[in-house]
Amino acid sequence: MSKAGFVALIGRPNAGKSTLMNWILGEKIALVSQKANATRKRLNAIVMHDDNQIIFVDTPGLHVKEKLLNQFMLEEALKAIGDCDLIVYLAPVTDSTEHYEEFLALNTKRRKHIIVLSKIDQVSQEKLMKRIASYNRYSEHFEALIPMSVTKNVGRVDLLNTISTHLDESPYLYDPEDITTEMIRNIYKEFIR
Ligand SMILES: Nc1nc2c(ncn2[C@@H]2O[C@H](COP(=O)(O)OP(=O)(O)OP(=O)(O)O)[C@@H](O)[C@H]2O)c(=O)[nH]1
Numbered sequence: 001m002s003k004a005g006f007v008a009l010i011g012r013p014n015a016g017k018s019t020l021m022n023w024i025l026g027e028k029i030a031l032v033s034q035k036a037n038a039t040r041k042r043l044n045a046i047v048m049h050d051d052n053q054i055i056f057v058d059t060p061g062l063h064v065k066e067k068l069l070n071q072f073m074l075e076e077a078l079k080a081i082g083d084c085d086l087i088v089y090l091a092p093v094t095d096s097t098e099h100y101e102e103f104l105a106l107n108t109k110r111r112k113h114i115i116v117l118s119k120i121d122q123v124s125q126e127k128l129m130k131r132i133a134s135y136n137r138y139s140e141h142f143e144a145l146i147p148m149s150v151t152k153n154v155g156r157v158d159l160l161n162t163i164s165t166h167l168d169e170s171p172y173l174y175d176p177e178d179i180t181t182e183m184i185r186n187i188y189k190e191f192i193r
């Protein structure tokens with residue numbers, strides 16, 4: 001029996017969510033920017049890994065909702081948390097665990113999640129180890145912690161295997177030949193923006 005499910009990419013603005021999705025897909029479908037708040041709406045990408053169909057849901061960064069647009073973006077992220085089967089929480093390796101605690105508070109339905117420590121190319125091995133140790137204090141909350149660097153090409157297969165382990169058995173939800181559930185027209189619109 002195959003497995004299939006929705007996996008929401010959640011994290012602060014600029015954490016590297018859209019970069020991760022494009023990298024896993026091997027195609028650039030999500031807008032990536034050095035500036036925070038590049039992603040405004042949810043976007044799905046379909047990835048086949050062995051017999052498993054993983055539907056990644058890229059979301060706007062999580063942050064406090066001061067402005068109307070930010071409020072819309074936060075709601076987009078919260079909807080993705082509500083609708084998904086599994087969460088991948090992206091924490092840049094330079095972030096303190098304080099932001100992870102904020103995420104835990106938002107994850108009111110206690111959805112299962114995997115922590116991806118992103119951009120590990122930016123710190124020394126020693127700093128990386130310290131950061132991993134600081135997350136291990138929360139180990140009863142998460143399923144796995146995966147260090148990752150898109151720049152250095154580290155962690156891709158590890159992430160796909162770990163996600164597959166935590167998905168439920170299900171028939172495919174989309175045609176395995178498709179790469180996104182979005183209309184191509186909307187993807188172009190995003191690129192133009
Ligand atoms: N050094 C390094 N930079 C990275 C890595 N992954 C992403 N980045 C950079 O981080 C910045 C933000 O990446 P995005 O993928 O747009 O981040 P995001 O989480 O989607 O941001 P929002 O859509 O604004 O919430 C870009 O400049 C990326 O090139 C990585 O593994 N290493």
Ligand SMILES: [Mg+2]
Binds near residue numbers: 017018019031039058
């Ligand atoms: Mg993004």
